[in-house]
Amino acid sequence: MQNSGLQYLSASTDASETRSPNQxxxxxxxxxxxxxxxxxxxxxxxxxxxxxxxxxxxxDETTLRxxxxxxxxxxxxxxxxxxxxxxxxxxxxxxxxxxxxxxxGLGIDVVSGGELxxxxxxxxxxxxxxxxxxxxxxxxxxxxxxxxCTVVADNWSDLKILAQLSQQSIVDHPIRxxxxxxxxxxxxxxxxxxxxxxxxxxxxxxGQLDEVFQFISQQPGLVCIGVHAHIGSQxxxxxxxxxxGYVIIDTLTKAxxxxxxxxxxxxxxxxxxxxxxxxxxxxxxxxxxxVTDSIVNACQQxxxxxxxxxxxxGRSIIGSSCVTAYTVGSQxxxxxxxxxIAVDGGMSDNPRPITYQSLYRVVLANQMSAPMTEPxxxxxxxxxxxxxxxxxxxxxxxxxxxxxVVMATGAYNYSMASNYNRLSKPAAILVNDGDANVIIERxxxxxxIGKDRLPERLTxxx
Ligand code: LLP
Numbered sequence: 001m002q003n004s005g006l007q008y009l010s011a012s013t014d015a016s017e018t019r020s021p022n023q024x025x026x027x028x029x030x031x032x033x034x035x036x037x038x039x040x041x042x043x044x045x046x047x048x049x050x051x052x053x054x055x056x057x058x059x060d061e062t063t064l065r066x067x068x069x070x071x072x073x074x075x076x077x078x079x080x081x082x083x084x085x086x087x088x089x090x091x092x093x094x095x096x097x098x099x100x101x102x103x104x105g106l107g108i109d110v111v112s113g114g115e116l117x118x119x120x121x122x123x124x125x126x127x128x129x130x131x132x133x134x135x136x137x138x139x140x141x142x143x144x145x146x147x148x149c150t151v152v153a154d155n156w157s158d159l160k161i162l163a164q165l166s167q168q169s170i171v172d173h174p175i176r177x178x179x180x181x182x183x184x185x186x187x188x189x190x191x192x193x194x195x196x197x198x199x200x201x202x203x204x205x206x207g208q209l210d211e212v213f214q215f216i217s218q219q220p221g222l223v224c225i226g227v228h229a230h231i232g233s234q235x236x237x238x239x240x241x242x243x244x245g246y247v248i249i250d251t252l253t254k255a256x257x258x259x260x261x262x263x264x265x266x267x268x269x270x271x272x273x274x275x276x277x278x279x280x281x282x283x284x285x286x287x288x289x290x291v292t293d294s295i296v297n298a299c300q301q302x303x304x305x306x307x308x309x310x311x312x313x314g315r316s317i318i319g320s321s322c323v324t325a326y327t328v329g330s331q332x333x334x335x336x337x338x339x340x341i342a343v344d345g346g347m348s349d350n351p352r353p354i355t356y357q358s359l360y361r362v363v364l365a366n367q368m369s370a371p372m373t374e375p376x377x378x379x380x381x382x383x384x385x386x387x388x389x390x391x392x393x394x395x396x397x398x399x400x401x402x403x404x405v406v407m408a409t410g411a412y413n414y415s416m417a418s419n420y421n422r423l424s425k426p427a428a429i430l431v432n433d434g435d436a437n438v439i440i441e442r443x444x445x446x447x448x449i450g451k452d453r454l455p456e457r458l459t460x461x462x
Contacts, residue, residue, distance in 0.1 A: 003371065003372045003394065004368065004369050004370055004371050004372055004396070005032075005038070005363035005364055005365075005367075005368040005369070005370075005372075006032060006368055006369055007277070008025045008026050008030075008277070008361065008363060008407065009026060009030055009031070009032060009368075018283075019283060020066075020067065020070050020283040020284040020285065020316075021063045021064075021066055021067040021070070021273075021284075021316070021320045021321065022067070022271060022272070022273040022274065022281055022283070022284065022315075022316040022319065022320055023273075023274055023280075023281060023283055024063075024274060024320050025274050025275075025276075025277065025320070025361060025407045025408055026040075026320075026323065026407055027040050027041070027060035027062070027063040027320065027321050027322070027323065028060065028062055028063045028066060029041050029042065029060050029062050029063065029431075030060075032368040032369065036366075036367055036368050036369055036370075037365060037366055037367075037368065038363060038365040038366075038368055038405055040058055040060050040323065040431055041058075041060045041061060041062065041430075041431025041432050041433065041434070041435075041436075042431065042432070042433050042434035042435075043058075043431045043434060043435075043436050045058065045323075045325055045365040045366075045403065045405060046365060046366050046403055048325070048429065048431070048436055049325050049327070049365075049403050051436070052427050052429055052436070052438070052442070053427065053442060054325050054326050054327045054343075054344055054345070054403070054426070055324055055325065055326050055343070055344055055345035055349050055426040056324065056325045056426055056427055056428075056429065057322055057323075057324055057349075057409065057410075057413070057414055057426055057427070057428035057429070057440075058322060058323050058324070058325060058405075058428075058429055058431055059097070059318075059321055059322045059410065059428060059429065059430045059431065059439065060321045060322070060431055060432070061100065061321075061430055061431065061432035062432065063320060063321035064097070064100055064101075064317065064318060064321040064410075065100065065104055067284065067316060067317045067318075067320070067321065068085070068087070068100075068101055068104035068105075068106050068317060069104060070284040070285065071085040071106070071284055071288065071311075071313065071317070072085055072104065072105055072106065074284055074285050074288035074289070075288055075292065075309070075311075078288055078289050078292040078293070079288075079292040079295070079296070079306075079309055080296065080306060081306035081307065081308060081309060082308040082309070083292075083308065083309045083310070084106075084107050084128065084308065084309075084310050085106045085107070085310070085311055085312075085313070086106060086107040086108055086109045086128070086130060086266075086310055086311070086312040087101040087106050087107070087108050087109065087312070087313070087314065087317050087318075088109045088269045088312040088313060088314030088315075088317075089101075089108050089109060089110055089115055089118075089119060089314070090109075090110075090111050090115065090314055090412075090415060091314030091315050091317070091318050091319070091410070091411040091412055091415060092314075092318045092322075092410060092411065092412075092413075092414050092415045093110070093114075093115045093118050093119070093415060094118065094414070094428070094439060094440055095118060095121060095122045095439070096122075096430055096437075096439035096440075097318065097439070098118060098119045098122035098123075098124050099122040099123060099124075101124075101317070102119075102122065102123060102124040102125065102128070106128070107124070107125070107127075107128025107129060107130065107310075108124045108128065108129050108130070109129075109130045109132055109312040109314075110129060110130070110131055110132065111131070111132045111133045112133060112140065113137070113139065113140040113143055116129065116131055116140065116143055116144060116147075116149065117143070120147060126147045126148045126149045127148060127149075129144075129147070129149040129150070130149065130150045130151075130152055130178070130266075130310075130312075131144040131149055131150070131151050131152060132152045132154065132180070133154060134154045134155065134201050134202050134203075135157070136151075136154070136157075136158055136161070138161050138164075138165070141158065141161050141162060141165060142165060142170070145162075145165060145170075145171050145175050146170070146171060148171075148173060148176075149176075150176040150177070150178060150225065151175065151176070151177050151178070152177075152178045152179075152180050152228050152266075153177050153178065153179055153180065153212075154180050154202060154203055154204075155203075155204065159177075159212065159215060159216065162175060162177060162219075162222055163215075163219050163221070163222065166219060166220075166221025166222050167221060169221075174221070174222075174223040175221060175222050175223065176223055176225050177216065177222050177223065177224050177225065178224070178225060178226050178227060178228045178264065178266065179204060179209070179212055179213075179216070179224065179226075179227050179228065179255075180202065180203040180204065180227070180228040180229065180230075181203045181204045181205070181206055181208075181209060181227060181228075181229055181251060182198055182200050182202065182203045182204070182205060182206065182229070183206070183229040183231060183243075183244055183247045183248065184198045184206060184247070185231045185240045185243050185244055185247065186240070202230070203228075203229065206251075209251065209254060209255075210254070210258075213254065213255045213257075213258040213260055214258055216258075216260070217258040217259050217260050224255070224260050224262060225262065225263060225264045226252070226262045226263060226264030226265050226266065226307060226308075226310075227248060227251045227252060227255070227262060227264075227265055227266070228265070228266040228268065228310075229244060229247065229248055229251075229266075229267065229268060230267075230268025230269060230270065230312070231244055231268060231270055232270050233269065233270050233272075233314075233315060234270070234272040234273070234315060235270040235271065235272050236272045236279070236280065236281045236282065238282055238286065238287065238290045241267065241270070241287065241290055241291050241294070242290050242291070242293075242294045243294075244267055244268075244291070244294070245267065245291060245293075245294025245295045245297070245298050246294060246297075246298045246301075248265050248267060248295075248298075249265070249295065249298035249299055249301075249302055249304055249307075250298075250302070252265065252302075252304055252307065253302050253304055256304075262307065263305075263307050263308055264307055264308045264309075264310060265295065265307045265308075265309060265310065266310035266311065266312060267291050267295070267309070267310070267311050268311065268312055269311060269312045269313035269314050269315070269316070270313070271284065271287045271313055271315070271316040272315070272316070273315055273316055273319040273320050273408060273411070274320070274408065275358065275359050275360055275361070275407075275408050276359050276360075276361055277361070281316075284316060287316075288311075291309075291311065292309065295307070295309055314411060314412075315411035315412070318410040318411050319408055319409075319410045319411035320408050320410065321410045322408075322409050322410030322413070322428075323405045323406060323407050323408070323409055324345070324349060324350065324405070324406045324409040324413065324426075325365060325403055325404070325405050326343035326344055326345050326403070326404045326405075326406070327343065327344050327401060327402070327403060327404075328341055328342075328343060328398050328399065328400055328401065328402040328403075328404060329342045329343065329344055329381070329400055330342045330400070331398075331400075338375070338376070338377050339374065339375075339376045339377065340376070340377050340379045341376045341377070341378055341379065341393075341395070341398060341404075342379045342380070342381055343378065343379070343380065343381065343389070343404060344381055345380060345381065345423070345426065346379070346380010346381050346382045346387045346389060347380050347382050347384065347386075347387040347389075347418075347420065348380075348382060348417055348418050348419065348420045348421065348423045348425075349413060349414070349417050349423075349425070349426050350389060350406070350409060350413045350417075351413075351416045351417070351418065352412060352413065352416070353388060353389055353390070353391075354384075354386045354387060354388070355416075359390070360389060360390050360406050360407065360408065360409070361390070361393075361406070361407050361408075362378055362389075362390055362393050362395065362404050362405065362406050362407070363404070363405050363407070364395060364396050364398060364402060364403070364404060364405075365403040365404065365405040366402055366403045367396060367402075370396035370397075371396060372394040372395055372396055373396060373397065374394070374395050374396065374397055374398070375392060375393075375394060376393050376394075376395050376398075377390070377391055377392065377393065378390040378393045378395075378404070378406075381421075381423070382420055382421050382423070383421055384420075389406060390406070414426075414428060414440070419443075419448060422448055424442055424443035424444065424445070424447065424448060425440075425442070425443045426442055427440060427441055427442035428440040
């Protein structure tokens with residue numbers, strides 16, 4: 001049988017389905033309707049495109065909520081102590097996504113004042129909000145502590161700002177601090193998204209921890225609640241996460257020597273997702289089982305009481321719940337070499353292929369069962385030769401006006417989007433049970449110049 005867009009669906013509709021969202025290429029509600037169109041969240045993608053235009057991020061609420069629930073439930077099942085899953089909102093931080101995740105009981109990890117402000121505006125409880133970042137400003141830290149969020153200290157600069165702020169008594173509650181360190185664990189992922197090896201800009205070097213614990217134990221206004229480590233992103237191996245459990249519990253016992261009674265550990269995120277049919281990440285359940293077992297075993301070995309266990313996945317929560325719809329425009333055939341199919345977006349709405357050589361898959365949403373007979377290259381519309389979304393894609397014959405859907409675009413697409421070539425950022429819609437709501441409006445040309453200022457002396461038409 002010739003491949004068609006249906007190949008990405010068939011397994012998802014299997015009744016004995018046990019895979020988690022990160023193991024699917026399409027959102028869990030994806031179907032093909034009698035018109036042979038792709039349907040997501042009960043909405044025909046071609047109708048969504050008619051109503052909202054392209055490029056269009058389409059977020060499936062069911063898939064997003066399922067990922068949150070699977071993490072939450074798996075921790076409850078496998079961890080005998082207290083646990084909290086934080087959503088690493090750098091993957092996609094906006095009001096609606098923060099609100100959905102928080103309504104599932106998850107907390108949020110933010111890495112800037114902007115992400116923090118958004119999460120708070122979305123109603124995320126501050127007690128479940130953790131501020132990260134390797135170069136936080138004093139204002140960002142102040143915003144976090146005034147709102148009673150926890151600050152994850154990444155370096156001496158953070159600790160000094162925290163100590164100063166605590167001495168100024170600008171808040172009358174204890175300031176909750178975690179210490180992030182680099183655990184020295186290697187994993188196989190793109191070098192730009194690896195963070196746990198020792199030569200990383202994030203976190204304290206393990207050799208500095210004695211001094212750090214000593215310092216913080218002498219700060220009456222700071223309460224050191226625990227330690228944090230994250231080893232990298234888009235990881236398919238489980239071993240590094242198992243190793244991390246032991247390293248992190250070792251660090252807790254070290255803090256003990258300075259009279260610090262740490263009761264929380266955060267083992268970061270990193271679970272990978274499927275971008276192509278050959279990707280085979282572990283399920284959420286498998287990942288949680290490994291990390292919880294390793295923490296439990298390490299605590300037993302060290303005779304340390306079970307800490308409150310936090311993790312902070314981003315990609316595996318939002319990644320598979322979203323697709324991006326584009327309209328096909330021009331085509332160019334280079335005889336004997338390749339055919340370029342151009343769409344109306346590209347590196348500005350999905351910078352991952354040009355940044356990390358990431359692979360994606362695409363389907364023809366208005367003709368899902370058409371055989372994929374054409375080897376093509378899917379190009380964006382930016383003035384940059386490297387603006388290629390998919391180098392060797394398989395598609396049916398397509399024409400200008402056809403609707404293409406690139407899958408698994410929920411993580412680090414919108415959040416890394418730009419206005420390169422002054423393209424407007426696309427709209428994002430949330431689909432659920434046949435309803436579609438705009439969660440981010442498409443930028444207008446007016447929005448694009450909204451922050452430009454034209455000094456009077458440059459005005460050409462007075
Ligand atoms: N926690 C920390 C401290 C992190 O640095 C990250 C990701 C996460 C959690 C979430 O990791 P995840 O579960 O999403 O793998 N822009 C890159 C990914 C950068 C990841 C940065 N840190 C990409 O598009 O692949």
